[in-house]
Amino acid sequence: MAPYFIQFSYIVAAALFILSLKWLSHPTTARRGVRVGELGMALAILGTLVHQDIVSYRWILVGCVLGSAIGLPMAVFMPMTHVPQRTALSHAFGALAAALVGTSEYYLHTGALGTFTMAALSLEVILGYLTFTGSLMAFGKLQDLVPSRPIVYRGQNVVNLSLFAVAVGTAVYLVMHPGQSGLFPVVAGLSLLFGVLLIIPIGGADMPTVISLLNSYAGLSAAAMGFVLDNNLLIVAGALDGSSGMILSVIMCRAMNRSFTNVLFGGFGQVQKAVGTAEQRSVRSATPEEAAAILEAATSVIVIPGYGMAVAQAQHKVRELYDALTRRGADVKFAIHPVAGRMPGHMNVLLAEADIPYDRLLEIEEINPDFPRADVALVIGANDVTNPAARHDRASPIYGMPILDVDKARTVMVIKRSMSPGFAGIDNELYYMDRTMMLFGDAKVFVGELMKELTGSHVRV
Amino acid sequence: MAPYFIQFSYIVAAALFILSLKWLSHPTTARRGVRVGELGMALAILGTLVHQDIVSYRWILVGCVLGSAIGLPMAVFMPMTHVPQRTALSHAFGALAAALVGTSEYYLHTGALGTFTMAALSLEVILGYLTFTGSLMAFGKLQDLVPSRPIVYRGQNVVNLSLFAVAVGTAVYLVMHPGQSGLFPVVAGLSLLFGVLLIIPIGGADMPTVISLLNSYAGLSAAAMGFVLDNNLLIVAGALDGSSGMILSVIMCRAMNRSFTNVLFGGFGQVQKAVGTAEQRSVRSATPEEAAAILEAATSVIVIPGYGMAVAQAQHKVRELYDALTRRGADVKFAIHPVAGRMPGHMNVLLAEADIPYDRLLEIEEINPDFPRADVALVIGANDVTNPAARHDRASPIYGMPILDVDKARTVMVIKRSMSPGFAGIDNELYYMDRTMMLFGDAKVFVGELMKELTGSHVRV
Amino acid sequence: MPSSLEGALFVFLLATFVGFEVIRRVSPLLHTPLMSLTNAISAISLVGSIVIAGGEKSQLSTVLGTIAVVCAMANVVGGFVITDRMLKMFKKREPGK
Amino acid sequence: MPSSLEGALFVFLLATFVGFEVIRRVSPLLHTPLMSLTNAISAISLVGSIVIAGGEKSQLSTVLGTIAVVCAMANVVGGFVITDRMLKMFKKREPGK
Numbered sequence A, B: 001m002a003p004y005f006i007q008f009s010y011i012v013a014a015a016l017f018i019l020s021l022k023w024l025s026h027p028t029t030a031r032r033g034v035r036v037g038e039l040g041m042a043l044a045i046l047g048t049l050v051h052q053d054i055v056s057y058r059w060i061l062v063g064c065v066l067g068s069a070i071g072l073p074m075a076v077f078m079p080m081t082h083v084p085q086r087t088a089l090s091h092a093f094g095a096l097a098a099a100l101v102g103t104s105e106y107y108l109h110t111g112a113l114g115t116f117t118m119a120a121l122s123l124e125v126i127l128g129y130l131t132f133t134g135s136l137m138a139f140g141k142l143q144d145l146v147p148s149r150p151i152v153y154r155g156q157n158v159v160n161l162s163l164f165a166v167a168v169g170t171a172v173y174l175v176m177h178p179g180q181s182g183l184f185p186v187v188a189g190l191s192l193l194f195g196v197l198l199i200i201p202i203g204g205a206d207m208p209t210v211i212s213l214l215n216s217y218a219g220l221s222a223a224a225m226g227f228v229l230d231n232n233l234l235i236v237a238g239a240l241d242g243s244s245g246m247i248l249s250v251i252m253c254r255a256m257n258r259s260f261t262n263v264l265f266g267g268f269g270q271v272q273k274a275v276g277t278a279e280q281r282s283v284r285s286a287t288p289e290e291a292a293a294i295l296e297a298a299t300s301v302i303v304i305p306g307y308g309m310a311v312a313q314a315q316h317k318v319r320e321l322y323d324a325l326t327r328r329g330a331d332v333k334f335a336i337h338p339v340a341g342r343m344p345g346h347m348n349v350l351l352a353e354a355d356i357p358y359d360r361l362l363e364i365e366e367i368n369p370d371f372p373r374a375d376v377a378l379v380i381g382a383n384d385v386t387n388p389a390a391r392h393d394r395a396s397p398i399y400g401m402p403i404l405d406v407d408k409a410r411t412v413m414v415i416k417r418s419m420s421p422g423f424a425g426i427d428n429e430l431y432y433m434d435r436t437m438m439l440f441g442d443a444k445v446f447v448g449e450l451m452k453e454l455t456g457s458h459v460r461v
Numbered sequence C, D: 001m002p003s004s005l006e007g008a009l010f011v012f013l014l015a016t017f018v019g020f021e022v023i024r025r026v027s028p029l030l031h032t033p034l035m036s037l038t039n040a041i042s043a044i045s046l047v048g049s050i051v052i053a054g055g056e057k058s059q060l061s062t063v064l065g066t067i068a069v070v071c072a073m074a075n076v077v078g079g080f081v082i083t084d085r086m087l088k089m090f091k092k093r094e095p096g097k
């Protein structure tokens, strides 16, 4: 009976996982997707618990309780602005689990493993350990535990690639001579090391793309585990995870007009002295009163949120601003660039957290035609995604990246703390336009002051 | 070596088949899809030819040559208007192949078959034989070899279902006692008979939906063969075919606002005396000259082709009309209803055959808003898909079916041979409107006369 | 349930999902070619027929296998050729018209 | 190549296709929840960890297995809970506004 139940539960769980992702595709069905995913997971766990190899539930129970004790608080109390870090950390967990299972399997069956199984096992272990340390490093850079600027030195790529080649070579030897168990720790150790070295030269702001790639590796590692254990459910879940990570990194690369290689080996966001600033062009800075006066008169406003809004945790203030302007009869929309912030969909989550209805959040293709008709484009902590240089300056590192046509609005307001550049480390010519008002200050504080002006004047009227 | 090659070729073939269907989704990549499908098939056949069970290629060669000799001329010389028939016939072929392989397998291994294999084999054989005779009957009805009107009698459904129950019951007994080989011909025979009886009560015009269903059965039968032979490629191809047939029949049912049960057991399109005709309302009939005069003056024309255009093979004449009107500066579009004609996409193939660019063929949602602005709506052999009763007459058998808003055009012209009804057997109130001109005659002949008027007058000018 | 059967069920499940996802997106414009293409693809039962016809294990199986090869081969050849014939006809307007 | 491996390759191939088709359609609005949901789903490696931790075949395997269970379980619980927390926040405008 038990094996039947296991197989049955695994097949149903696989179907539920697919449905889960399918339903996630649209906000109205997304929560149903999560329910179904949970159901699939519960079923798979139940099915596994009757496995004939299990002799005692002691350690399983310990592990589950401990795991829940770690995972639950992290999920419940973590502020939404920390999502990138959490994602990195959970990839580290997932990859470690896969790597450890592979390691146990190897030591339990040393020598008795067939060539194909051993090959899959090596893949699982290499990807698992590499993703583990890589994700930990990414977490460190995002949480500022590790210096987030790229650390590069001459010959770095050669060193990294040789190291990786040695790891793979050893693994291949091990596949052909599975009994040489002394080599196993070498493979594991080199993979752990490579994970660290891979991330060191990558800048903190490139982490999201790297995290997505690591996501895809973690998935592949789980799929490889499926090959080792002859477990189709693992293969399916791993492949789903793998393709998801792959698609998201491709989307990000495309939206930044960069290649994978450039992200991984480009050392982007390092020194890159901003060249244009030398000429010291003048900008027009304005006070909250001046800005509020213009906003009061505006009938159509487009808000462009960016990484700065996330840093300042300004989303709730932005919501108040949205309410105030809407109440005055203005049409307020949000222009969401695919790589605004530091992970795909970053702005959407933050604005949704602040209860801004999602049909007000428009993607680049939808909103760009509206800019010429907008009275005010209010940029809150965004920079690169608004830089017109991407359209015409072939020398710019972001040349060719699709950007929001903020410069076409009648009045442009930019809230940021200083003239310092954004993630790409380059100057933004938007700030020097005649129609642009620079509103210097922290996003949360400045929006708060705008609000005070707006509601104050509201009373006065 | 050989087994590796087989497995490898099967995996690649499965991937190619999926890509093939994926690329078919858009006209610009569709032909690449066919190429890739052919490649996959070639690979799969090559892989199979090295199978260790094969002792001689004699009969394989004979079969392949004979098969090509049947399939090729049918594909090359068949007129496009016969596509529905050909589809039915090829389902019969496919299903027979599956059923025969199942039969051979059974007699080769009688008694030595496991329960699950035997269950899959029964499914394969039942679906295969049933689809074989069912498709032949459908072919007969479409080709008018068999009377196409539904033949119904009291208690028919009871008889059919009991027969089917007996077939399945016998199969279940056989699964439990696989050695009882005397029962196998009973299962096969009952399935063959059931296929015939299933189709008898279904009207000729419902055949497309039935053909799609049979398509799906043929696919499932192939997939079941995959379970029997432990061949994943067969399972994949069968599942693809099965889901395709299922989706197309659902699309058709939805576009007709009917249920599967109604199609299969409804005896649709039988007696149904047209009730409304009794009142003898008057229609306005017109000559080619009158119609041509109005078309000459029109700047926007929407053509609504239907089954009558297919029957009359008028597509090439329609193309000439399209050219003539376009040359005069008129904007000519085609409104394609999802169930116009007798199979999904029927009108599109015919019009494409006549070289009408596919971006002029618009689906119902795209074209309906244009009707109120159209000078002339020219209905060529369509009927039910234009019947406004579907919108408001709750008693009508087509009530709720989405229709083309032909009645909203400034002038409506309808080319058909008589006042006789279309497939649903009901009167069309469109014909009695003041703005409607009935153009009685065969579609090909009448459009030819219109052309003569138009080009003649062109010379006169 | 033998483990190969479990794998087969997984394959069936996944292939059905793929089929639904892919085919749902086929433009209605191409529904007729779709029918003939899936028809050609499902003639992959040819591989089963070939093994039976070439196995020559019994007279019955050889005869049935050969008939099956004929039927399946007719679909393979016919299906692909007619699909291509149809698709060749679908053209966009020539530019400049 | 053992036949179970062939089946596994088929499953992998098909699941990758399904993944690409399904995930390509996820609205950019939901890319962040997507990351956390796939993360939760891939924590299915829990099933492998459970068998190792509960098998108690050697001290090493029990220890590693238990750590693996902890890691995977943290992802399962955390991943689903945070995804749901995020999705709860996505609201359409209240009607009548």
Ligand SMILES: NC(=O)c1ccc[n+]([C@@H]2O[C@H](COP(=O)([O-])OP(=O)(O)OC[C@H]3O[C@@H](n4cnc5c(N)ncnc54)[C@H](OP(=O)(O)O)[C@@H]3O)[C@@H](O)[C@H]2O)c1
Pocket (backbone or CB within 6 Å): A205, A206, A207, A208, A209, A252, A256, A305, A306, A307, A308, A309, A311, A312, A338, A339, A340, A341, A342, A343, A344, A345, A346, A380, A381, A382, A383, A384, A385, A386, A415, A416, A417, A418, A419, A420, A421, A422, A423, A424, A441, A442, A443, A444
């Ligand atoms: N979203 C993704 O998935 C992703 C992935 C990889 C890379 N990236 C990259 O990240 C960048 C995102 O563009 P972005 O326009 O959102 O951000 P950005 O170009 O990095 O600019 C952020 C701006 O916010 C300002 N800022 C920082 N803290 C602030 C605070 N507390 N209050 C107000 N302003 C503050 C900064 O200026 P001050 O210092 O003067 O205040 C900075 O110019 C793109 O270059 C993209 O390629 C994104």
Ligand SMILES: NC(=O)c1ccc[n+]([C@@H]2O[C@H](COP(=O)([O-])OP(=O)(O)OC[C@H]3O[C@@H](n4cnc5c(N)ncnc54)[C@H](OP(=O)(O)O)[C@@H]3O)[C@@H](O)[C@H]2O)c1
Pocket (backbone or CB within 6 Å): B205, B206, B207, B208, B209, B252, B256, B305, B306, B307, B308, B309, B311, B312, B338, B339, B340, B341, B342, B343, B344, B345, B346, B380, B381, B382, B383, B384, B385, B386, B415, B416, B417, B418, B419, B420, B421, B422, B423, B424, B441, B442, B443, B444
């Ligand atoms: N496409 C599908 O997949 C599909 C599937 C299942 C069912 N159906 C059904 O088929 C029907 C299709 O609608 P439809 O509007 O295309 O066709 P229809 O309602 O069947 O009407 C066809 C009309 O064409 C006329 N006609 C026949 N031969 C002609 C000729 N040689 N020259 C000129 N006119 C001719 C007929 O009138 P006269 O006899 O007076 O000439 C008839 O009224 C729908 O009811 C649909 O539900 C379609």
